[in-house]
Every structure is written in structure tokens, then in C-alpha cells.
Amino acid sequence: MDVPIEIKNLTKTFGDIVAVREVDLGVHRGEVFGFLGPNAAGKSTTVKVASTLLAPTHGTVEINGYDVLEEPEEVRAVIGLLPEDGADTHYDRLTAAENLEYFGRLYDVPKEKLENRIEELLEFLELADRRDNSPGTFSTGLKQKLSLARALVHDPPVVFLDEPTSNLDPIMSRKVRAFIQQMAEGSKQTYFMCTHLLSEAEHLCDRVGFISHGRLVEVGRPAELRRKFWTQRTFELQLAATGLTKAQSIIKSTGLVLSVQIENKRVVYVVEKAEQKNPEIVRALVEAGLAVVELRERIPSLEDVYLKVIGGDS
Ligand SMILES: Nc1ncnc2c1ncn2[C@@H]1O[C@H](COP(=O)(O)OP(=O)(O)OP(=O)(O)O)[C@@H](O)[C@H]1O
Numbered sequence: 001m002d003v004p005i006e007i008k009n010l011t012k013t014f015g016d017i018v019a020v021r022e023v024d025l026g027v028h029r030g031e032v033f034g035f036l037g038p039n040a041a042g043k044s045t046t047v048k049v050a051s052t053l054l055a056p057t058h059g060t061v062e063i064n065g066y067d068v069l070e071e072p073e074e075v076r077a078v079i080g081l082l083p084e085d086g087a088d089t090h091y092d093r094l095t096a097a098e099n100l101e102y103f104g105r106l107y108d109v110p111k112e113k114l115e116n117r118i119e120e121l122l123e124f125l126e127l128a129d130r131r132d133n134s135p136g137t138f139s140t141g142l143k144q145k146l147s148l149a150r151a152l153v154h155d156p157p158v159v160f161l162d163e164p165t166s167n168l169d170p171i172m173s174r175k176v177r178a179f180i181q182q183m184a185e186g187s188k189q190t191y192f193m194c195t196h197l198l199s200e201a202e203h204l205c206d207r208v209g210f211i212s213h214g215r216l217v218e219v220g221r222p223a224e225l226r227r228k229f230w231t232q233r234t235f236e237l238q239l240a241a242t243g244l245t246k247a248q249s250i251i252k253s254t255g256l257v258l259s260v261q262i263e264n265k266r267v268v269y270v271v272e273k274a275e276q277k278n279p280e281i282v283r284a285l286v287e288a289g290l291a292v293v294e295l296r297e298r299i300p301s302l303e304d305v306y307l308k309v310i311g312g313d314s
């Protein structure tokens with residue numbers, strides 16, 4: 001399998017602080033991977049090591065097959081990085097467009113291609129009217145948009161984004177998320193992003209990893225993590241006519257559920273192994289002459305899963 005980001009047994013210490021502890025992780029081509037965890041968990045440190053800004057203490061990171069310690073130049077050539085402090089890393093003596101041009105040239109992007117790419121990014125990020133202004137005159141959000149443009153200006157195959165939407169307004173955040181999704185489609189680019197916005201990770205990321213105290217504690221697709229941590233699932237059942245109490249007692253008498261009650265004109269029950277038991281429950285109701293209109297699961301959010309995993313860990 002094509003694994004452009006390969007982290008093996010990575011540990012990074014700062015004196016006595018173990019910021020990242022024995023992390024193993026592979027991110028597949030075309031994947032959008034979300035890195036989640038509390039403050040000081042080790043997210044940014046991992047990104048810094050993977051993008052050659054910090055050397056690993058133990059272990060290795062390979063980007064597109066290049067080792068971050070042995071082949072840093074090759075690694076830098078294939079990555080884009082929006083650093084955590086991305087809003088404050090521009091050259092204020094240059095204009096916004098010149099900043100992008102400068103970085104594009106560092107990456108040897110051919111002139112015409114670079115010009116087109118800069119126009120496209122400035123247009124997309126709604127920075128075109130500020131192209132000739134110094135980033136020193138920008139608001140935090142505008143600076144962050146310029147950082148994002150800079151991370152993408154050379155069209156890198158692997159992109160690291162450390163909290164990409166933290167300073168963006170909701171409309172721009174949504175636009176940036178749609179853009180990331182579009183770029184990762186068809187395996188054009190691979191994204192590794194740190195975020196505190198769990199709904200963002202839930203909608204955007206193919207897989208997420210939870211890191212806590214430097215340790216990677218869980219990795220999986222949001223739906224997989226839900227299944228793993230929510231073995232007891234909750235369902236809401238709606239009936240065509242009255243009969244709620246009858247339905248409740250039938251469900252109870254099957255002995256298949258952990259609890260059953262009536263809430264807002266619906267029967268709500270909690271069950272384990274729902275895929276086996278739900279059909280039996282519905283059959284019992286139908287055989288008793290009740291018409292089931294809707295059976296809907298109350299799906300926990302990624303936030304619920306996160307709180308369960310991280311909350312129980314610290
Ligand atoms: N240059 C450094 N020197 C000393 N300690 C550091 C350094 N950089 C990070 N640390 C420590 O390493 C730990 C992990 O920090 P890191 O920035 O990776 O956390 P994070 O998960 O990105 O947190 P946040 O969500 O707040 O951005 C913290 O305890 C931090 O204080």
C-alpha cells in the first residue's frame with residue numbers, strides 16, 4: 001500500500017518532557033487524517049518532526065519514502081506546511097502575492113505555472129483584493145489564509161496543516177474544508193491535520209487518531225471508533241398510530257434490550273449486538289399488529305467518542 005507518511009516508534013523529548021511517545025502511524029495516499037487530542041498532547045510536535053523542523057529523539061518518520069533526518073531536503077520538496085503559528089511567519093516587507101511568489105520560487109515552480117497557481121489561490125481564499133498589501137497590515141484570519149496559500153503554492157503531494165481553520169470565519173472554514181476534500185479526492189494529495197474541532201474531523205477526515213500525553217491511544221474511521229466505544233446502541237422507534245405503551249411492554253418482554261422507555265412519543269431502547277436483535281424486536285412488534293414507521297439510531301458524535309477515550313485516559 002502507498003503510505004506517504006510513515007511514522008515508526010517516534011519519540012520526541014524536550015529535557016524531561018516526553019512530548020511524543022512511541023508513536024506508530026501510517027497515513028495512506030489520498031487520505032485526510034485528523035490528529036486530535038488535548039492541549040500539550042504532542043500534536044504539533046509530531047507535525048514539526050514530520051516536516052523536518054525538529055529532529056526525532058528516537059524512531060523514524062518517512063515522507064514519500066524519504067527519511068526526515070537523513071533526507072530533509074527531499075522531504076521539504078514534497079510537503080506543504082501550515083505551522084501552528086502560521087499567522088505570523090510572513091515577510092512584511094513583501095506584498096501578499098510576493099510572499100507566495102518567493103516561496104514558489106524556492107520550490108522551483110515554473111514561472112507561468114506559479115503565476116496561475118498564485119492567482120487561483122488568492123482568488124479562492126478571497127485574498128485577491130489584498131494581493132498588493134503587506135501581510136503586516138492583515139488581520140489574523142487574513143494572515144492564516146495567506147499561510148494556507150503558501151502551504152499549497154507548490155502543489156505538494158503531502159500537506160501538514162496544524163489547526164488550519166482556527167482563525168477563519170465559519171464560511172471560510174467550510175470553504176477550506178471543501179477544498180481539502182476536493183484535493184484529496186482521486187489521491188491527488190494526502191493531508192495530515194491537527195484540529196480541536198471534532199465536527200470538522202468528523203466530516204472531513206477519513207481516519208482520525210487520538211493522542212494523549214504523547215501516546216497515540218486510538219486510530220480509526222470515525223464510524224469504526226463509534227462502534228468500538230459504543231457497543232450499547234440507542235434506537236428510537238416511531239409507530240404509525242398509538243400503542244406506545246404496548247410496544248414498550250412487548251420490547252421489554254423479548255428480553256433482548258438493556259432498557260426501554262417512552263420519550264417524546266417515541267419508544268427508546270438500548271441494545272447490544274443490534275444487528276442481530278433489531279430484526280427480532282421489529283418482528284415481535286409487527287406480529288403484535290403494530291406498524292413501525294421509523295427505526296432510527298441515536299448516533300454518538302465524534303466528540304462523545306473523544307470524551308470517552310481521552311476523558312478516561314487522563
Ligand atoms: N520547544 C519546546 N521546548 C520544550 N517543550 C516543548 C517544546 N515544544 C513543545 N514542548 C512541550 O511538548 C508538549 C507537547 O506540545 P505540542 O505543542 O506538541 O502540543 P499540542 O498537542 O500541539 O497542543 P495544542 O493543542 O495546545 O497545540 C507540551 O508539554 C509542550 O510544552
Ligand SMILES: [Mg+2]
Pocket residue numbers: 043044045084162194
Ligand atoms: Mg499544537
